Amino acid sequence: MAGSVWWVILTITWFLAAVPKWGSEAIEKKALLFHTCAWGLPGCLTVALMALNKIEGDGVSGVCFVGLYDVTALRWFLLAPLCLNVAVGVALLLTGIVALNRVRMEIPLEKENQDKLVKFMIRIGVFSVLYLVPLLTVISCYLYEHSYRSVWETTWVQERCRDYHIPCPFQFLQKVFIPLDIFHILLCYSLNSKLIIIIFFSHQYAIPYNDKVKTCF
Secondary structure, rough: OHHHHHHHHHHHHHHHHOOOOHHHHHHHHOOOHHHHHHHHHHHHHHHHHHHHHOOEEOOOOOEEEEOOHHHHHHHHHHHHHHHHHHHHHHHHHHHHHHHHHHHHHHHOHHHHHHHHHHHHHHHHHHHHHHHHHHHHHHHHHHHHHHHHHHHHHHHHHHHHHHHHOOOOHHHHHHHHHHHHHHHHHHHHOOOHHHHHHHHHHHHHOOHHHHHHHHHOO
C-alpha cells in the first residue's frame, strides 16, 4: 500500500512541475508533507485493521495479510485504496503529459531542448507503464478472488460433505446436542414406569419419599 501511495506522490510532483510550473525547491519544501502522507495513510489503515481484528494468516505462504477470507475487508481495505491510487495517479500523469506536450507544441524550443523534453516524457511514461502493469495485474487477481470467493467456499464445503457422506451442518449440531443426550438417557433411566406411578399416586396418598425409593428400586 505504501508503494502505491508513493507512486501517487510521484505523479503529484510531476503534475506540480508540469502544470503550475513549480520548481524543484518549491517541491522540496513539501517533502515533509509527502512523507507524512506516504507513511501515515498506510499506517492508519494498518492500525484500523488491527483494531478491527481483520488481519488473517495465509495457510499456503504463512504470511499475514488482509482479505484472505473476509471479502468485506478485501473490498474496503485493499481494493478500494489501490483502485483510488491508480485512478488519481493515472489522471495526474496524463494531465502532466498533456501539459508538457502543449508546451512543446506552442513554445518554440531549440531542437536539443525539444529532444530532452521528449526523452523525459518517454522515461516517465515507460516508468509508469512498468509500475502500472504489475499493479493492475495484482488488482485483477484481487478482483477475481473477490468475485468468486463465496463460490469457492460453497463448492469446497459441498465437496467435503459429499466425501464424508454426511451433511456438514449436522456435524456442528451433533457437537451441540450429543452432550445433552447423556442427560436424556439418565432422565429416561430414572423415569421408569414404576417411578412414574409412584410419583403420581404419592400426591394422592402422601407416600413417604423413602418408601417411594424402596418400591421403585
